[in-house]
Amino acid sequence: MTAEPLLKQTRVDLGGLMKVLGEHLYSSPNVAIRELVQNAHDSCVRRRLESPEPFEPRIEIRSDPNAVTLGFEDTGAGLTDDEIEQYLATIGSGYTRVLREQGHDGLIGMFGLGFLSAFVVSDHIEVWTCSMHQPDRAWSFSSRSGQSYLVRPAPPRPVGTLVTLHLRPRFEELARPAPVRALLERYCCLLDVPIHCGDGPPVNAEPPPWRVDDPERSPLRRRRDALAFARRFEPGFDPLCTIPVEPGEGSDLRGLLWIQDAATYGTSDNRNVSVFVRGMLISRDEQDLLPPWAGFCGAVLESEALAPTASRESLQEDERYEAAQASVREALIEGLRRLAHDEPAAWRTVLRRHNEALLGAALCDPRLFDLLCDELTLPTSQGDLPAQTILARAHGRLHVSQAERGGFEELLFRALKVPVVQGVRYGALPFCRAYAERRRGRLVLVGTSGGDSELFTPATPTDDERRRLQQWFGNDEVEVIASRFAPEHLPFVAVPDREAELKHRIESDEADKRIAGAVLGLARQFTGSLAKRPRLRVHVNLDCPVIPALLAASPARVEAALPLLRPLLGLLSEGDDERIMPVDEALRGYCSAVVALVGAAGQEDR
Template sequence: MPTETFEFQVEARQLLQLMIHSVYSNKDVFLRELVSNASDALDKLRLAALRDDTLDADTSDPHIEIEADQEARTLTVRDNGIGMSYDEVTQLIGTIANSGTAAFLAELREAQEGAGGDGLIGQFGVGFYSGFMVADEVTLVTRRAGESQGTRWSSRGEGTYTLENVDEAPQGTAVTLHLKPADSENQLHDYTSAWKIKEIVKRYSDFITWPVRLVTAAGDGEDAPEPETLNSMKALWARPRDEVADEDYHELYKHISHDWRDPLETVRLQAEGAFEYQALLFLPAHAPHDLFTRGQRHGLQLFVKRVFIMDDCEELLPPYLRFVKGVVDAQDLSLNVSREILQQDRQIRLMQRRLTKKVLATVKDMRSADPDRYRTFWREFGAVLKEGLVTDADNRAALLAAASFPSTHDAEEPTTLAAYAERMKDGQEHVYYITGQSRESVENSPHMEAFRAKGVEVLLLTDPVDEVWVDTVGEYEGKRLRSVVKGEIDLGGEEDEQKTAEQEKHTEEYAGLLGWMTEHLADDVKEVRLSSRLTVSPACVVSDSEDLTPALENMYRAMGQEVPRAKRILELNPDHQLVKGVRQAYARQGEDLSELTEAAELLYGLALLAEGGQPKDAGRFVKLVADRMERTL
């Protein structure tokens, strides 16, 4: 097949220009990314050879080589791993169609003014292109294990790349960077220098399982020196804690996660006895862009006796801990373990239970040991962790102990349920909460007026998952979780005779109006009644104690589940001048109540708007308001 020339996609060209005119302060990361890619290729070859004993591949000496040529100003990173076919090069290298380029560019623009851009390369799967930060031209030669023909890819990053078949290519992949001139303003270091290569590999890749060897060219008339192995290849999770610096753990995390930030927390676990395994887990400091993307792969790296098995073993942690990164090295699993076997394996289930408990205990301990780090963690991952309150009944108590929630007690500091329970007023039977889209909207809700007036604390829940977990959990230490927008509210407290008399009087005075409004608004509400929760607003709508809220109804419908729409209850504040006026008008009207129909619809519409909803016929509501204003003015 002759050499073919192709054009990069528009976003790929933008990406290449960013690499060529690099915004990154630390260009050393290009070598970290190429070595990491080579290590992945060796992992994949080992796994493929285990699963297919007929694979025609050389696995006798898996390694990574770095070769520098100072005269030619080239740097080559090669491996004898799995390699790529022509089609794979086209898909994975030629187009970067699946590399999240748009999201990468968006985050890169946000990070350009700070140091945040240095690690975004690997995070979005475009680490190969980091070579253009230091090279005028990049050439890749690769042959997939088991195939006879190789592929050459080449580009100067100017909008096109070439592809051709090659007959003579060793198994694996070799990436050759034709480095920019040494005096280039963008070339701060000589990447053909042995000391610089050693420094980068030691800093970023010392823990990689495979040997990383520096190949030095022979001088005139001299034998080529033996390749020098640059990394220790020691598994950090198998080394004593006092022999490993925090920086080493951080670099392993960055290698696994392709995150440029240090992890928020490192979690070590070693299980001994009938089933032995070691785990090294990391809690990130920042939520990934795809945390809530459906179908996105996640999980821990699984090793068996330090042999890499798979990259995203989802069975080791529940889905609500999908943000956790790390490695698990088991001693007693089969090297030929498959995903199907993992799903049924009793040992894997035991590992998941213990790893889950360890992570949740770490989060809980973090809250008391380092409140600032805990606040960062909960801000980034609290919403996804609360999914476990719905799906993981076995760990629900541990999740509630690790969780915190905004409340009316403190505008800045979230509270735990335990702390809320300690502050409950004498005679208070329930833990009260309100759900909504933002703290501002729920704090200003008319449903909160009586609670605010009596100083009763209310949890302010604004994540979508909050609508679900409060119904699923139901109670905390015998105290019911009670929504302030559902059912009738009785906040207790001593009532004097005058107040009691006023309430009885209101009931008698409003009986006729309430019955008429219930009949008139029957298409929308099941009942109109007087409110015990309103002190300032004229009206509000509430759900019956056993009904779904509108937000929860909409959530179920969005998931494809049809649920009947429940009619709600309209509550009126008998002490509000507007409601008093409507009652007086009702008393004057006698049999002819046509003038009050608009007032009833306006009260109902105002109640819907106050909770963040909207009238069924917004146009009619606006017209009613305009007409009323016109007559009043």
């Protein structure tokens, strides 16, 4: 006989749950300060919504080094004894959620978990509270573990709540006003309820630039104030200029972007993004709200709509997050455009500081490309030059080398007085490809079969001449090709076959040690389609008078000339490869040939 299924209630290990939520929900114990200020803020908002009586919203944080306590006092709505049990002492339950479900704005809390953070830094919590609904009755709440608590009537006090944390020994630092004020300035600087800590003005006395609507402020004053605000959130770099973020279609995001005044490389990623949700700092590390290409930017952003995770230390990456990303991207692109038009001096500084990073940025959006393509410079054999200058000097061509260091490209193009772009530098090759397409230039990839055909015109020597040239200047790993090319005073040039070199590297045993198996397999699929061929080609220039003269000379004169020409080829090709002749051997051979030539001339003179 089959037993009837039983419906049972899930049990909760309260002690274990309190340990997980209290000790492991938050990444930093400092979050306790943020959470308790948040509760105080929402209590003030509740009183403003539900009480017809005017009051002065205020939050006071008191550190007492002698008693090793940290107190949070507010003039908010307070709690009745029933509300203490229903909301304060019940995990996951909060009155803020009730108000939010009624459609009220301006509230921060969502999950009813914030009070638990107090148990991370304290082993004893005391609460004194008086509700606006029962202003003649006050209550005290105390708990040492969060698993049990004591509620009793308390002496009369003003409407509001005082929470006192008796700090654990390892968190005694929070009993000093200075570090607590620093944390409050970080987390709470955008809240609209005044927050006091020690002497001086409230920690949130200065509103952010985007909340200031003062027509009397000059543009210069606005720029200065925006830069000062950005510096508070940019510890690593001085902000160079700022860009406003305003609400747009699909996003309520507003705030401030800035460009860092520090030189960057293309792969530098110094994105620094702080996000406030309903006035409270949620994260100082939301880099992904900025585009990946904006590694030279920082931001402070504020939203009512973005949804925090339960720990309130990061954001849920939902459709609202994606809309915020789009809003930031559009603000940055439009801000760069306005900067170029309205602040040319600052724009020139941005280009100097972040040229390489902007090469990559230009490839990510057509509007950025149109804005930047004629302003940015490319690394070339003649220094950093704008693409339009390169086109002009190279007669409508963009020559791009993929060599990691100087080689035949440097030699050949220096002789031609034509700049060649260093294509291995960040963004250079794809930028040149895009520029050539949009500006109707011609892209020449030097060191590939297609690129070589642009530089070297095939010659038609006889079979015997071809054989002799190969014998004189080549070997098993070096193919000699009879060509015609400029300049005519250059007798030969050694050109590595980049595709053959790639095939050799990928198919070598060393590749197995350096490259992951799956990636290596894909690479070998590609190189397997490449025919095996010599990795170095020597183009011999039949337009150079030396080569026809050598081909027409007697064997004796050839024998006398080759000791001069072979070392010269070795010296000219050393930047790329030593397969022809190591440089020390080339120098020795050249010296020996000159000594022999001088000696022979001396004998003839006698």
